[in-house]
Amino acid sequence: MPNQKHPHKKSLNEVEGISQPDFINQDSIRNIQKFRRAPLDTDALIQKLLQGDIPSLSKAITLIESTNTMHQQQAHQIIQSCLPYANKSVRIGITGVPGVGKSTFIEAFGTYLTAIGKKVAVLAIDPSSSISRGSILGDKTRMEDLVKNKNAFIRPSASGKSLGGVSRKTRESIILCEACGFDTVLIETVGVGQSETAVHSMTDFFLLLNLAGAGDELQGIKRGIMEMADAVIINKADGDNLERARNAKLDINRALHLFPLKDSKWQPKVLLASAFYNQGIEEVWQLLENYFSLTKENGYFENNRNNQNAYWLKETINEQLLLNFYQNNVIADALSQEEKAVQNNEKSPFVAASELLALYAKITTGI
Numbered sequence: 001m002p003n004q005k006h007p008h009k010k011s012l013n014e015v016e017g018i019s020q021p022d023f024i025n026q027d028s029i030r031n032i033q034k035f036r037r038a039p040l041d042t043d044a045l046i047q048k049l050l051q052g053d054i055p056s057l058s059k060a061i062t063l064i065e066s067t068n069t070m071h072q073q074q075a076h077q078i079i080q081s082c083l084p085y086a087n088k089s090v091r092i093g094i095t096g097v098p099g100v101g102k103s104t105f106i107e108a109f110g111t112y113l114t115a116i117g118k119k120v121a122v123l124a125i126d127p128s129s130s131i132s133r134g135s136i137l138g139d140k141t142r143m144e145d146l147v148k149n150k151n152a153f154i155r156p157s158a159s160g161k162s163l164g165g166v167s168r169k170t171r172e173s174i175i176l177c178e179a180c181g182f183d184t185v186l187i188e189t190v191g192v193g194q195s196e197t198a199v200h201s202m203t204d205f206f207l208l209l210n211l212a213g214a215g216d217e218l219q220g221i222k223r224g225i226m227e228m229a230d231a232v233i234i235n236k237a238d239g240d241n242l243e244r245a246r247n248a249k250l251d252i253n254r255a256l257h258l259f260p261l262k263d264s265k266w267q268p269k270v271l272l273a274s275a276f277y278n279q280g281i282e283e284v285w286q287l288l289e290n291y292f293s294l295t296k297e298n299g300y301f302e303n304n305r306n307n308q309n310a311y312w313l314k315e316t317i318n319e320q321l322l323l324n325f326y327q328n329n330v331i332a333d334a335l336s337q338e339e340k341a342v343q344n345n346e347k348s349p350f351v352a353a354s355e356l357l358a359l360y361a362k363i364t365t366g367i
């Protein structure tokens with residue numbers, strides 16, 4: 001496709017095409033072609049990643065996110081090699097509605113963590129980012145200090161059509177970050193959709209950022225999300241808002257006590273913070289440390305991770321089966337016919353579905 005902003009410039013495909021305009025420097029074409037065709041040395045990439053090389057980590061995550069079959073094979077190899085070195089971090093999920101101050105909080109929290117000697121990776125789950133151009137982490141400048149911090153790694157959200165696909169990529173990225181030496185992984189998501197469940201199922205601790213004053217319904221916080229939280233941080237507890245934040249703390253505390261005790265035996269806590277003024281940040285980390293010592297001692301931490309692995313095994317199979325089914329050409333044709341039949345009331349949806357599944361079974365087994 002021609003470059004609309006700079007019509008005189010050619011896209012890489014055009015450069016590689018048959019008719020190359022004279023004004024394009026032949027050396028740069030050769031360089032581009034060399035780069036494009038140069039086989040990636042996966043072993044070297046793995047070695048560098050394991051030594052903590054951040055550009056190699058970025059490259060590896062790009063491979064994970066790629067839909068190219070060769071890249072996917074390389075990504076599998078990298079993940080497999082990194083697995084023995086993963087698992088050594090704490091994984092913290094952070095959610096909250098847009099505007100609650102997630103970016104500001106992560107900037108303050110991440111900076112604090114690096115100051116006490118942690119290596120912090122920030123990933124995001126935001127399936128909407130392909131449409132909204134990265135509504136959470138797309139704009140890295142919102143974490144100005146952290147992005148420049150050599151002990152921090154910020155990766156904008158993987159984009160994708162399905163939440164399942166995005167979640168899988170984020171989960172695999174966690175493994176790579178850990179293998180690269182990051183001991184604290186923060187996973188951010190917007191607290192309005194289904195992505196919290198995905199984040200909850202790949203983290204050790206789930207943090208909900210809340211605002212005082214606005215009712216939970218106004219904030220779009222679902223009961224289920226509140227129930228998943230190990231801690232609720234009431235952000236923007238500063239200035240005129242402080243009194244309201246104190247009252248909200250009491251209300252939320254009461255609400256949290258109504259939920260049954262979690263399997264972790266941890267009673268969720270409410271804290272006040274002002275990410276903007278850097279207040280209450282240290283307390284959040286102390287709370288997390290209390291949680292980790294409790295759950296590591298009572299065995300929940302490890303058990304939960306093992307269960308999460310089993311969950312992700314099934315999720316990945318589900319995702320892959322759906323993909324294979326809908327991407328199959330024979331199925332796609334049959335599906336559009338069955339759809340018409342169902343819409344015209346010639347067939348029930350259940351009969352049509354079982355016929356399609358039987359056809360798929362025939363295709364895949366060859367019987």
Ligand SMILES: Nc1nc2c(ncn2[C@@H]2O[C@H](COP(=O)(O)OP(=O)(O)OP(=O)(O)O)[C@@H](O)[C@H]2O)c(=O)[nH]1
Nearest residue numbers: 098099100101102103104135136235236274275276
């Ligand atoms: N007063 C005050 N303002 C804050 C605080 N934290 C964040 N803000 C402001 O709230 C606004 C939104 O903050 P962000 O960090 O961008 O919020 P977000 O949740 O990442 O927003 P989305 O990217 O839309 O999801 C910004 O103007 C911040 O400066 C705080 O602790 N106190």
